[in-house]
Amino acid sequence: MSERKLQGIAASEGIAIGPAFRYQPLHLEVPQRKAASPEEELARFEAASEQAREELATLRDLVLERADEESAAIFDAHAMMLSDPMLQDEVKKRVEAGRNIEQAVSEAVKDIAAQLSAMEDEYFAARALDVQDVGRRVLRILLGLPDTSLDKLSQPSIIVAQDLTPSDTARLDPQLTLGFCTAVGGLTSHTAILARTLGLPAVVGLGVEALDQIPDGATLVLDGSEGVVIVDPRQSTVKRYEKARERQKARLAEVQAVAGEDAYTADGRRVEIGANVGDLDSAREAVQFGAEGIGLLRTEFLYLQDTRPPSEEKQVGVYRAIFEAMEGRPVIVRTLDIGGDKPPSYLEFADELNPFLGWRAIRICLDDLPLFKTQLRAILRAAVGHRVLIMYPMISGLDELRQANAVLDEVRAELESEGLEYAPDVPVGIMVETPAAVALADVLAKECDFFSLGTNDLTQYTLAVDRTNERVAKLFQPLHPAVLRLIKQTIDASHAEGKWTGMCGELAGMKKAIPILVGLGLDEFSMVPRAIPEAKWLIRQLTSDRAAEIAEQALSLGTAAEVEAYMHQILEELGG
Amino acid sequence: MPQVEVTVQHEVGLHARPAALFVKLASSFPCDITIANKTTDGQPVNAKSILSVLTLGVNKGHTIVIEAEGEQADEAVAALKELVESNFGE
Numbered sequence: 001m002s003e004r005k006l007q008g009i010a011a012s013e014g015i016a017i018g019p020a021f022r023y024q025p026l027h028l029e030v031p032q033r034k035a036a037s038p039e040e041e042l043a044r045f046e047a048a049s050e051q052a053r054e055e056l057a058t059l060r061d062l063v064l065e066r067a068d069e070e071s072a073a074i075f076d077a078h079a080m081m082l083s084d085p086m087l088q089d090e091v092k093k094r095v096e097a098g099r100n101i102e103q104a105v106s107e108a109v110k111d112i113a114a115q116l117s118a119m120e121d122e123y124f125a126a127r128a129l130d131v132q133d134v135g136r137r138v139l140r141i142l143l144g145l146p147d148t149s150l151d152k153l154s155q156p157s158i159i160v161a162q163d164l165t166p167s168d169t170a171r172l173d174p175q176l177t178l179g180f181c182t183a184v185g186g187l188t189s190h191t192a193i194l195a196r197t198l199g200l201p202a203v204v205g206l207g208v209e210a211l212d213q214i215p216d217g218a219t220l221v222l223d224g225s226e227g228v229v230i231v232d233p234r235q236s237t238v239k240r241y242e243k244a245r246e247r248q249k250a251r252l253a254e255v256q257a258v259a260g261e262d263a264y265t266a267d268g269r270r271v272e273i274g275a276n277v278g279d280l281d282s283a284r285e286a287v288q289f290g291a292e293g294i295g296l297l298r299t300e301f302l303y304l305q306d307t308r309p310p311s312e313e314k315q316v317g318v319y320r321a322i323f324e325a326m327e328g329r330p331v332i333v334r335t336l337d338i339g340g341d342k343p344p345s346y347l348e349f350a351d352e353l354n355p356f357l358g359w360r361a362i363r364i365c366l367d368d369l370p371l372f373k374t375q376l377r378a379i380l381r382a383a384v385g386h387r388v389l390i391m392y393p394m395i396s397g398l399d400e401l402r403q404a405n406a407v408l409d410e411v412r413a414e415l416e417s418e419g420l421e422y423a424p425d426v427p428v429g430i431m432v433e434t435p436a437a438v439a440l441a442d443v444l445a446k447e448c449d450f451f452s453l454g455t456n457d458l459t460q461y462t463l464a465v466d467r468t469n470e471r472v473a474k475l476f477q478p479l480h481p482a483v484l485r486l487i488k489q490t491i492d493a494s495h496a497e498g499k500w501t502g503m504c505g506e507l508a509g510m511k512k513a514i515p516i517l518v519g520l521g522l523d524e525f526s527m528v529p530r531a532i533p534e535a536k537w538l539i540r541q542l543t544s545d546r547a548a549e550i551a552e553q554a555l556s557l558g559t560a561a562e563v564e565a566y567m568h569q570i571l572e573e574l575g576g
Numbered sequence: 577m578p579q580v581e582v583t584v585q586h587e588v589g590l591h592a593r594p595a596a597l598f599v600k601l602a603s604s605f606p607c608d609i610t611i612a613n614k615t616t617d618g619q620p621v622n623a624k625s626i627l628s629v630l631t632l633g634v635n636k637g638h639t640i641v642i643e644a645e646g647e648q649a650d651e652a653v654a655a656l657k658e659l660v661e662s663n664f665g666e
């Protein structure tokens with residue numbers, strides 16, 4: 001048969017080439033026999049549940065050995081569901097109404113799974129699958145069938161299935177598994193998560209019809225980065241993907257080799273790569289992934305976990321722990337950035353028609369000085385002996401910056417007169433996330449030490465697109481030339497005053513944006529920790545001149561789609 | 577009967593790990609415990625049932641009502657409130 005290309009969702013990176021193994025779950029037929037007494041039926045249920053619990057405990061240990069704690073915990077969750085009062089009640093109710101136990105279990109599970117699926121959320125869909133998985137296990141035991149699942153693999157294969165449950169994959173031998181593709185499922189489905197944990201390529205959500213095009217044993221090429229499955233590939237296609245697989249492997253080795261080193265362009269320009277961090281755990285994670293500092297420390301978590309604002313002492317403790325975890329690397333602390341979309345219970349918010357244009361971030365802090373001062377005091381006190389910078393969010397004009405700095409001066413004077421130890425010379429910067437701040441960047445740069453571009457909000461405000469509104473979500477385009485031009489304007493304005501500009505929005509960690517940003521002269525990038533190794537590698541592939549050319553070309557384009565297409569081509573060229 | 581209201585601030589709401597911790601803690605008490613989602617005006621369900629708790633659909637920012645009756649009811653309510661307020665130990 002000729003080559004066929006199927007498109008699904010890219011769930012786990014990498015390329016696999018090999019024979020398809022069509023996985024068909026055991027067919028479980030619910031018997032129509034007449035029920036014995038409820039006591040007898042329920043006694044069989046109890047015995048089957050007991051065996052199921054033993055199986056789950058065995059699987060848990062097996063998976064712990066082959067994958068990790070998180071994958072193993074799925075079977076703890078299954079054991080919990082098995083003993084769950086809701087499931088027990090639903091089964092009991094049906095047995096008492098005269099159903100046999102197989103019917104009762106099958107119907108109860110179906111009913112609960114339907115309730116969970118009805119919540120139209122990927123997380124609940126996955127739990128619905130868990131409940132069904134537990135139900136199938138009990139039913140299989142009641143029918144006296146063995147626990148086989150995916151242990152029949154005899155040669156290295158790509159698993160092809162409708163969908164896979166944790167029970168299906170528990171006995172899977174990772175040595176014989178080249179990759180996964182499934183008809184249903186999304187990025188957070190069990191298959192996708194398992195594949196990423198095991199470092200195997202996977203494509204999910206191929207569609208039910210697509211499966212009919214994949215016969216058992218057919219040769220497949222699976223590209224987990226593009227979400228593509230090619231059935232019966234031509235010899236030339238196989239050769240092309242084999243080469244790509246080798247390249248990927250080599251690149252992965254290179255990426256890991258440079259992850260721990262400081263980032264430089266190919267011609268030696270220093271670019272700082274920091275991490276966006278929201279708590280102590282993510283600070284530790286950042287260090288592991290090679291962060292050279294924290295480009296954005298979100299402080300909201302302190303304010304949203306309690307029914308009253310955090311005390312100064314509590315904040316000092318939390319900040320200090322994070323600064324210490326960074327072992328001398330710089331940390332940019334963003335002052336409180338909350339609004340009516342995520343209100344803490346102790347702040348009185350009027351019903352806002354548009355919280356993103358409402359009372360939020362620096363506006364709240366300048367209205368509630370005790371709240372603001374407490375945070376600034378805590379930051380300055382915790383900063384002693386560490387490299388700490390302060391950044392105000394959502395500045396839209398010079399008066400806000402001046403007011404905030406005046407409060408900071410007051411706080412310093414208070415700490416001084418109270419004789420408390422504090423760091424007096426903490427650099428102060430602003431988030432550039434409103435078009436107003438960009439327009440005024442030359443003026444603002446004179447009165448602060450640095451800028452940090454918040455591209456999520458800058459994109460939202462520039463393009464007038466509410467990123468939480470699904471109907472316009474596709475118009476949320478951070479690579480829109482309008483946004484790129486504002487970024488350039490901001491960086492240029494800071495450099496003209498001898499100041500620097502960083503970026504802590506999602507754009508900073510996007511591979512397709514990084515060459516442009518390097519070309520525009522961005523000084524510091526801050527991103528989710530796990531994006532850091534790839535970013536460092538990519539920056540090493542660029543010279544300043546080449547990056548400047550790329551930036552100039554990108555900024556001359558008219559639409560986000562054109563920029564995307566151009567950057568796709570550039571990344572291919574760079575081997576990224 | 578002791579009753580408290582508390583707002584869930586955890587990123588994922590009362591799902592996944594937070595839900596499991598909540599049900600585990602509830603199950604360690606002898607008394608009957610119910611939980612209701614006040615924000616969605618839902619009916620109280622058995623707090624010792626992970627499936628029931630999941631079907632409440634408690635998201636970040638939702639307020640829940642915890643109520644207990646029987647032996648150690650006060651301790652149970654206090655402990656569950658503390659768990660939610662500590663952001664599930666994170």
